Amino acid sequence: MDPEISFFYLSDIKKFFFKNKFLFFIAFFIFFFIAFFILLSFETKYTAEATFFEDIDNANTKTIGSLKDIVLSDSNVVSSDASSFFKSKSLAKKIVKKLALQITLQPKLNVFQKKCKIALKNLHFECRKKVEDPQEIEYENIYFKKIKPKFYYLKILDESFFEVLDLNKKMLYKSGVGKQVKLKNLSFTIKKIPIVFFNKTLKIRVDPVDTAAQKILKDIKVIKDKSAPNYLTIKTKNESRYLVAKILNTLMDLYLEHLKKEQKVLVQDQLKYLEKRKDSLEKDLFTFYEHLEKYLKTNVKDK
Known part of the structure; x- marks a missing residue:
């Protein structure tokens, strides 16, 4: 060999x-x-995205016949910029208030248990197994005065009633579903309590609007198409597949409201502009027809 x-x-x-x-x-x-x-x-999050066309008209002052400036110049009005709109903090605050995202449930897990839960969830994703979304209590009309997060306990009595406790588990307020809770620095209403929380005491965290908005804002991305800049893709992420869809839908609803308001302002500005130009437009129009009449009398002969 x-x-x-x-x-x-x-x-x-x-x-x-x-x-x-x-x-x-x-x-x-x-x-x-x-x-x-x-x-x-790596904490896995669901992603939702939408692609749309942003119509931006940058035309100059328009002319009709020999009369100029009948239509208000586009340079005098504010044109919508979707990229800056979707990344604005004011928009994120509206989402937080509309979806009541200031209150979140704090699971009774230590650091190791939390990490193991994240690892198990990621493993399920990798193995293409179904990941169950945790059920959430639905809130609305949250108003929080503090500039730092604060913690409370919610003692769920049944499907209709609950108690708000401080960190020493001393009762602060007793209320029911659909009724407003009024504390010194916090007020909110619970819309729905899932059955899984009945007869349990839950720890909740209440964030200021700015803090909750910042969390939303960091997971929003606006991507412009390189070949067609007017085509935009907006992406948002969240741990809950239901909440990520709600956030995206709310984003688009708020954008539509913004466009309607912008168009309304444009129409109002146009009317104001025409009102100011009314007298001068009439004068220009009569002058135009006088010159036209003289031209026709001088240059056009009966055959």
Whole structure:
């Protein structure tokens, strides 16, 4: 046999494995822990996106016949800029208030349990298994005065009644579904309590509007198409697949409201502009017809 040619048989592979088994086990555990910590470090979120066309008309002052400035110049009105609109903090605040995102449930988990829960969720995603969304209590009309987050307890009595407790579990307020809770620095209304929370005491976190808005804002991306800049794609992320869709739909609804208001302002400005130009337009019009009449009398003869 040619000494430069060698063959590995099954027995050779077996001997090589047993000879270096500790090395293989160490390598296996190293890669396992690397993969595990990667699963721990990235919190998976659902993504929702929408693509639309932003119509921006940058035409100059328009002319009708020989009369100029009948139509208000586009340079004198504010044209919508979707990119800056969707990334504005004022918009994020409207979303937070409309969807009542200032109050969130704080699970009774330590740091290790939270990380393991994230890893399990990521593993389910990787294995294409169904991930159940946690049920949430629905709130509305949240008003919070503080500039820092504050924690409370909610003691759910049944489907209709609950108590608000402080961190020492001392009762602050007793209320029911659909009725407003009024505390010193906080007021809110609970719309619905899922059955899974009945007879339980839950810890909740209340964030200021600015804090909650910042969380929403960091997960919103507006991407312009390189070949067609007027085509925009807006993406948003959230841990809940139901909430991510609500956020995107609310974004688009608020954008439509913004466009309607912008168009209304444009029409009002146009009417004001025409009102100011009324006298001068009439004068220009009569002058135009006088010149036209003289031209026709001078240059047109009866045949």
